[in-house]
Amino acid sequence: MSAPLASQLELRDVTKRFGGVAAVDGVTFDIAKGDIVGIIGPNGAGKTTLLNCISGLQRLDGGDIRWQGDSISGLAPHRIAKLGIGRTFQIVRPFGSMTVRENAAIGALFGSAEARRRPKEAFEQADEVLELVGLKAKAGLAVSTLTIPDRKRLEVARAVATKPQLLLLDEVMAGLNNVEIDEALDMVRAVHATGVTVLLIEHVMRVIVGVCRRAIVLDFGQVLAQGEPEVVLRDERVIQAYLGERYAKRRQP
Template structure:
């Protein structure tokens, strides 16, 4: 069972989950291509938590605030087609943040980014977290895990392998073996 604040959300429709305070991104970014960045985020603001019923004017004001938070303020009026891949990932985060979630699920928002883009994305995640949003990050880029997480949980085939501080978890032999292979784990052990 999956619970938020003690209430089950298992099997609940996505819009109801969003109204309860969970925002999420998708690994494959799919913005509304015929809209601007502001319009994409405004849609998220309109369908946000039940505590903040918004009209269109308020939704677009919130969209501007969130676009500034994620570093897209200067690109608010650009069509999505003019945005780079890193910008589209920021837009995906902005759309989720505009729902004003308590909990934000980020699904591999840094996949495919170069080191500079990862650093910028890490700063964005820190900025979102600083607003009081709890962030649950699903990520395979270890530098990201160490750079932003206070606690890491490693799963292998749906089972928890290790959990704790990222630096400790990433040195766990079971984690190394599961993700890098037995040969690599043996090489590390012998060095």
């Protein structure tokens, strides 16, 4: 057993409504410093909305989010980024006409207090993160020439270049084949190994089992289950709500 980790992010009864629908409905959990946690759940369960609440893109309708002991509820996204919370987006929108290196440097220029401010330093930092995510050889290419997996790598590189202490990843493996998923897994492990706490949304269970210490299952905006991935994925309620019978059968010896 590893030693218990100090709490870095605390969600208490977090609620976000769109019209009459609670997309996130009373969500409570803690993320420990240095942890790597997966959020899973059916389409429309509220996963992206939850990330939007943490990163300040959406205001809470109820509850509180605390970062290193202080409430960040209601802060603007750039303030939250400066505090050390970085994220990727489910729909990747890089600056297409710019190079890979320039895109990564933007993250460095507009990131946390730890990120570099001067262009020269920003490019140095961009080179470091491109190496980390395996894009160094493509640094000089225009983004428009990149394949889908490389665009996802770049999205992670841009977020890592902001020097976050907590990285929020929204389905960075979606649309990748098995080999590409393995490479992306290595990338996430490499980022986590630099000391970054990771909270990732993923539909690919191999990813959750492969890298996460803990999994949180959302269903209709609520936490249906949380715990060790292997245990959570065997939970009858999780199988019924999300994984379905096919997955359950495959897991039988």
